[in-house]
Each structure stands twice: as C-alpha cells, then as structure tokens.
Amino acid sequence: MKDVKCAWAAGIRGTNLAVGWCLAVLLFAGLRLLGEVPGWSVAGFSLILLTLVLSAWQLTQMALTFIGRRPAAWQSWQLVWRNKGTWLLVELGLILLTLPLGLWGLSSRLLVRLSVPAAWVNFVGLHRRPVGIVVALIYVIVAGYCLLWGPRHFRRLTPQIQHPGTARQMIAALVISGGLYVSWLLVAEGLVGLNWWWGPQLSASAAQLLAWLSLSLILFGLLVAAMLSMTTLVWSWCGQPVVPQPETSRRQTGALIGVMVFAAVCISTQTIYQTPQFSQMALISHRGVDHGHGVQNTLGALRYVSRQHPTYVEMDLHETKDHQWVVLHDENLAALAGRNVTPHSLTLAQLERLTVHENGYHDRLVGWSTYLKTAERLHQPLLVEIKTTATDSKGMAARFARQYGARLAADHSAVHSLDYRVVTQVKRTVPQLRVGYITPFNWVSPASIPADFYSFQRISVSQQFIQAAHQMGAQAYLWTPDSRAAMTRMWALGADGQITNELTRLRDVANQRPAANWWAVLQNFVFSYL
Known part of the structure; x- marks a missing residue:
C-alpha cells in the first residue's frame, strides 16, 4: 500500500x-x-x-x-x-x-x-x-x-x-x-x-x-x-x-x-x-389499482381507485380474435386466469367469461367499451396504453382512433404506447387527442420520437430527459415508482406526473413540504454518477 x-x-x-x-x-x-x-x-x-x-x-x-x-x-x-x-x-x-x-x-x-x-x-x-x-x-x-x-x-x-x-x-x-x-x-x-x-x-x-x-x-x-x-x-x-x-x-x-x-x-x-424541482404532479394509478386493492384492469379496481380522483387511471388494451379490445396487460392469461391462452386466441365474449385473480381478489375480464362507459359515468379520465403484438390486425391503431379518439379527447383522456407506430397513427387520425410515447429505457433525444407527452421509465431517467421533453412543449410522466423514496426522488427531478401502484402513498408524497426533501436532490445527484 x-x-x-x-x-x-x-x-x-x-x-x-x-x-x-x-x-x-x-x-x-x-x-x-x-x-x-x-x-x-x-x-x-x-x-x-x-x-x-x-x-x-x-x-x-x-x-x-x-x-x-x-x-x-x-x-x-x-x-x-x-x-x-x-x-x-x-x-x-x-x-x-x-x-x-x-x-x-x-x-x-x-x-x-x-x-x-x-x-x-x-x-x-x-x-x-x-x-x-x-x-x-x-x-x-x-x-x-x-x-x-x-x-x-x-x-x-x-x-x-x-x-x-x-x-x-x-x-x-x-x-x-x-x-x-x-x-x-x-x-x-x-x-x-x-x-x-x-x-x-x-x-x-x-x-x-x-x-x-x-x-x-x-x-x-x-x-x-x-x-x-x-x-x-x-x-x-x-x-x-x-x-x-x-x-x-x-x-x-x-x-x-x-x-x-x-x-x-x-x-x-x-x-x-436549476428548475424544475418539486413541481406539481399528475397522480396516475397504474393499471387502475392502489396498494393491491382489486385485480388490475378490472371494473372493481376502477370503481375503488376512482374515489380518490386520480388525474388519470392508466390501463391496458389488447386486440381480441374478433378485432375488439379487452382491458388486459399480459399477453398471456396464465398468471391471472390460469389459462395458457392469449387475447388474440379468444373472442371478446369468451374473454369476458374468464375470471382473473390477484391480491386475494377476483373479478371478470372486461371489454373496452364497458370499461370506458364506466369511467365516463365516474367522470374518471383514462390513460390508455395500446398493446401491440405480431398478430394484430392491419390498421388496428388507426381503427381504434377513429372509433374512440374524439370521445377520449372529450373525456380529457389520453393514449400512450410502447409502439411508436401506434403513437403516429393515432395522432394522425385524431390530432386533438393527447398521445404519448412510453420509453422502456432512455437513451436518445426525445426529439427523435415527437409526442405530446412521454412516459419515461424511471430507472434510467434524468433531469435532462425531463427538461428535453419540456423544451418540446411535452410533459414527462414517470413509471413506476412505488416506494416513498423513489416517488420523492422523481418529484425532485421535476416530473409532471408519476404512474404508480401506490396512489395513496404518492398523494402523501406530493403533499409534503418540498424544503424537507433536499435529500432527494442529493440522491439523484449521486445516482447520476453511477
């Protein structure tokens, strides 16, 4: 030595x-x-x-x-x-x-x-x-x-x-x-x-x-x-x-x-x-749940979480065998329903008869039209994620936009997707609807993929990506912080919203005194070097 x-x-x-x-x-x-x-x-x-x-x-x-x-x-x-x-x-x-x-x-x-x-x-x-x-x-x-x-x-x-x-x-x-x-x-x-x-x-x-x-x-x-x-x-x-x-x-x-x-x-x-830091945030329920109450993407979970009046309820859509849409995240129903089938292998009527289980709760799968009507009756805006697979019908995204785009815009809802082709097709079909791009990780300029807003993956996000979105006039939502520490750090980065499974916890974080959370700025600074 x-x-x-x-x-x-x-x-x-x-x-x-x-x-x-x-x-x-x-x-x-x-x-x-x-x-x-x-x-x-x-x-x-x-x-x-x-x-x-x-x-x-x-x-x-x-x-x-x-x-x-x-x-x-x-x-x-x-x-x-x-x-x-x-x-x-x-x-x-x-x-x-x-x-x-x-x-x-x-x-x-x-x-x-x-x-x-x-x-x-x-x-x-x-x-x-x-x-x-x-x-x-x-x-x-x-x-x-x-x-x-x-x-x-x-x-x-x-x-x-x-x-x-x-x-x-x-x-x-x-x-x-x-x-x-x-x-x-x-x-x-x-x-x-x-x-x-x-x-x-x-x-x-x-x-x-x-x-x-x-x-x-x-x-x-x-x-x-x-x-x-x-x-x-x-x-x-x-x-x-x-x-x-x-x-x-x-x-x-x-x-x-x-x-x-x-x-x-x-x-x-x-x-x-530097700004922004500790700005006002949109509170977004991921898959329509809060702290495991209900089964994700079901009407029971939607009714429960809507009582808290989140900014959006984020939920997922898959196309079915008969070219309808079912409210579902997974590409296979093995985990939720114990059936080794995909949404594309069954019609909407067949899917709606299936019971899904999670967190000690059970509920039925629901079609998109029914889910949307329920959200509208509850006056709950939605953040709709359109899932894509190789078996989707041609022009699926544009067809969805023609059928529901104007209605979603009137509801002050929004659409986002991991597939940029969906983003461009929906926006081209319904220009007045807010359409965003979901980033699985952050490695290029947001200007490469123009959108009305971005749902940034939180692990690799930084203040620079949020600022780049703001410079384009777009908002930056972050997914999916669930711990209080992660939520506070994302708040310190200046996120416009957070998509979380713990909505009540996120509301508590957003109600804190910003001056009491400078530790989060330090933690983000340290993580920027790792």
Missing part, C-alpha cells in the same frame, strides 16, 4: 501533472454546466475535443512520470499527436465502458443529445430484451479486451514503457479503484442520510444551505476518487515500476485544490437552483 500512496503522490504532483489536473477539472465542470443548455453547440463540441486531447496528454505525461522520464510538455504533445488515431479509439472505448456507469455524470447529457431515426428507436423498444443481451455481450467483450490488452496498447502509445502491466496487476488496480469509489459512495450516502434526517427540522433556507454544502463535499470527494483511481490504473499499466518523488511545488498543489473547490461550488450551485 505504501507504493500505491507514492504512486498517488507522483500521479497528482508530478511534473506538469498538477496543471493537467487543473485543466481537466475545469473542462469537466464546463461540460457538466454546459450540459444544461439544450442541443449541440460550438462551445460544447470544443469542450469535448479539448477534453479528449487533454486526457491523452495527461495520461501520457503520467506514464512517462512513472517510468522516470521528465519530458517537456511539448514532447508529450508530440507523442500524443503521433498516435492520435490510436488515442481516439482508446478514448472512445473508455467512453463506451463508462457510459452505463454515468460517464462521471455526463452520460445523460450526452444521450439526451443523441438523435436517431424513430424507426430505430421503435425497433430497440419493441425488441429490448434481445437488444439488451447483445449490448451486454458487446460491453463484456470490450471490457475484457481492455483488461487483457490495454497495457499492450498503452505501450504503443508510450513506447518508453519496457514492461507493461500484467492482467493480475490490472485486476489489483481495478480492485483499488473500486474501493476508492465505494468509499466515496459511502460518504456520499452518509451526507444524503444527514440531509434526510436533519433537513425536515431546519428552515427552508437552512435546509437548502445544508444541501448545497453536502453537494459540494460529494463532488469534491468524487474528483479526488477519480484522480486517484486513474493514477492507480496508469501505474498498473506501466507495470508498477519504482515511483519517483514528485516535484510539483506547494503552490501548484494549492491551485489544484482551489480549482477543485471552485468546480464543486459551481456545479452544486447549478444543481440546487
């Missing part, structure tokens, strides 16, 4: 390295702050390019320091330029590997700007399981390649390295780096807990100040962990040689600390004062 500490000192305070770290922190802060501005810009491209170039130079300079060389800064730049193609591939690989891990808090800011054809987005959404498996395999292959062959590539980038690190040395470095991040995470979660416990006892301004200070400490700690982690990895790539004594003056070290504090303060201030 003594050698590792010496490597940290040399990697932070070696010749020109303190200056490089100062520039890296400033560029990172610039990317994080500029990430709140919508779309691409010359400034954004310039910062990204400068960050890539500086990263290559800093890594080269660090490697040369670890093998006892002390080249002038221009010599390191020259070495980077000679290997610019290889460096570009290496850095793209690093971005690919860190993107699922937050990319140091920049992943959402990058993905929300990624614009791809709507057909591609729809293909990924409808085939998310096989696509997810393929992406995971690619990720494992790239990670394994970097682990086994990374030191050899690093030797090409820095020819002076005589004995590149072994796989065992790299694994040891990864363990140390993981320990650094786990330590940071434990401290960060401790500060989140402090704000959760103490914040409600403070005044609004004092709770906000506590959150600001906590955010600054969390980010400062992350910068320290990132620097030490990168230093450890480069040291392992170089074969863990004898580490020279650092030569940087105390003035440069002090300047680095000052720059880190400045960056932490700027980003924390932006995080605290």
Whole structure:
C-alpha cells in the first residue's frame, strides 16, 4: 500500500501533472454546466475535443512520470499527436465502458443529445430484451479486451514503457479503484442520510444551505476518487515500476485544490437552483389499482381507485380474435386466469367469461367499451396504453382512433404506447387527442420520437430527459415508482406526473413540504454518477 500512496503522490504532483489536473477539472465542470443548455453547440463540441486531447496528454505525461522520464510538455504533445488515431479509439472505448456507469455524470447529457431515426428507436423498444443481451455481450467483450490488452496498447502509445502491466496487476488496480469509489459512495450516502434526517427540522433556507454544502463535499470527494483511481490504473499499466518523488511545488498543489473547490461550488450551485424541482404532479394509478386493492384492469379496481380522483387511471388494451379490445396487460392469461391462452386466441365474449385473480381478489375480464362507459359515468379520465403484438390486425391503431379518439379527447383522456407506430397513427387520425410515447429505457433525444407527452421509465431517467421533453412543449410522466423514496426522488427531478401502484402513498408524497426533501436532490445527484 505504501507504493500505491507514492504512486498517488507522483500521479497528482508530478511534473506538469498538477496543471493537467487543473485543466481537466475545469473542462469537466464546463461540460457538466454546459450540459444544461439544450442541443449541440460550438462551445460544447470544443469542450469535448479539448477534453479528449487533454486526457491523452495527461495520461501520457503520467506514464512517462512513472517510468522516470521528465519530458517537456511539448514532447508529450508530440507523442500524443503521433498516435492520435490510436488515442481516439482508446478514448472512445473508455467512453463506451463508462457510459452505463454515468460517464462521471455526463452520460445523460450526452444521450439526451443523441438523435436517431424513430424507426430505430421503435425497433430497440419493441425488441429490448434481445437488444439488451447483445449490448451486454458487446460491453463484456470490450471490457475484457481492455483488461487483457490495454497495457499492450498503452505501450504503443508510450513506447518508453519496457514492461507493461500484467492482467493480475490490472485486476489489483481495478480492485483499488473500486474501493476508492465505494468509499466515496459511502460518504456520499452518509451526507444524503444527514440531509434526510436533519433537513425536515431546519428552515427552508437552512435546509437548502445544508444541501448545497453536502453537494459540494460529494463532488469534491468524487474528483479526488477519480484522480486517484486513474493514477492507480496508469501505474498498473506501466507495470508498477519504482515511483519517483514528485516535484510539483506547494503552490501548484494549492491551485489544484482551489480549482477543485471552485468546480464543486459551481456545479452544486447549478444543481440546487436549476428548475424544475418539486413541481406539481399528475397522480396516475397504474393499471387502475392502489396498494393491491382489486385485480388490475378490472371494473372493481376502477370503481375503488376512482374515489380518490386520480388525474388519470392508466390501463391496458389488447386486440381480441374478433378485432375488439379487452382491458388486459399480459399477453398471456396464465398468471391471472390460469389459462395458457392469449387475447388474440379468444373472442371478446369468451374473454369476458374468464375470471382473473390477484391480491386475494377476483373479478371478470372486461371489454373496452364497458370499461370506458364506466369511467365516463365516474367522470374518471383514462390513460390508455395500446398493446401491440405480431398478430394484430392491419390498421388496428388507426381503427381504434377513429372509433374512440374524439370521445377520449372529450373525456380529457389520453393514449400512450410502447409502439411508436401506434403513437403516429393515432395522432394522425385524431390530432386533438393527447398521445404519448412510453420509453422502456432512455437513451436518445426525445426529439427523435415527437409526442405530446412521454412516459419515461424511471430507472434510467434524468433531469435532462425531463427538461428535453419540456423544451418540446411535452410533459414527462414517470413509471413506476412505488416506494416513498423513489416517488420523492422523481418529484425532485421535476416530473409532471408519476404512474404508480401506490396512489395513496404518492398523494402523501406530493403533499409534503418540498424544503424537507433536499435529500432527494442529493440522491439523484449521486445516482447520476453511477
């Protein structure tokens, strides 16, 4: 461990390295702050390019320091330029590997700007399981390649390295780096807990100040962990040689600390004062239930939950064998009715005779026309999810819109779907009806898939996706937070509504004092780096 500490000192305070770290922190802060501005810009491209170039130079300079060389800064730049193609591939690989891990808090800011054809987005959404498996395999292959062959590539980038690190040395470095991040995470979660416990006892301004200070400490700690982690990895790539004594003056070290504090303060201030946060929310009952009362998507559950007057009751439709619609979520009735059949294999009359069981309740399946009439009699707006399968009839979505679109619009109801073809067909047929797109995960700009609103999957959502929706004039609903903590965090992101199985709990969360929940802003901030 003594050698590792010496490597940290040399990697932070070696010749020109303190200056490089100062520039890296400033560029990172610039990317994080500029990430709140919508779309691409010359400034954004310039910062990204400068960050890539500086990263290559800093890594080269660090490697040369670890093998006892002390080249002038221009010599390191020259070495980077000679290997610019290889460096570009290496850095793209690093971005690919860190993107699922937050990319140091920049992943959402990058993905929300990624614009791809709507057909591609729809293909990924409808085939998310096989696509997810393929992406995971690619990720494992790239990670394994970097682990086994990374030191050899690093030797090409820095020819002076005589004995590149072994796989065992790299694994040891990864363990140390993981320990650094786990330590940071434990401290960060401790500060989140402090704000959760103490914040409600403070005044609004004092709770906000506590959150600001906590955010600054969390980010400062992350910068320290990132620097030490990168230093450890480069040291392992170089074969863990004898580490020279650092030569940087105390003035440069002090300047680095000052720059880190400045960056932490700027980003924390932006995080605290950016909007929206804790905005008014739509309360939406998922599948028409609340805390397991009744069977999902049945009239009994609808009548029960409508007494609470949710903004919407969200429910699901499948086309039947006789081209009608049944209110049902699952593509197979094995779980709810104990029958290994699909909605498309039975007529609506046959389906309505089936009894479904859930949560100790039982009820009959119901046709869409009956469900809609009941909702209208209860004056309950609906959020209708149209399910699609390969066996649907041609033009099913457009036919649904012609039959029910105007009626739903008059009821102040809305339609959404995981299939973007449904979104476009229904909107084209009934322009006055609100139609939204459901995202199974959030990985592209919402502008790629225009809609009146978005039902974002909550696990991968971020404030950037919500703001991108707002910039398009669309609302952002999040599905499906059920715990009080998850609901509060989604509220802190500025969600326009939440689709939940726990409607009563969501109403309690929405009635809280926002100033008592700054801990949720901190928790979202920490999660943005994971």
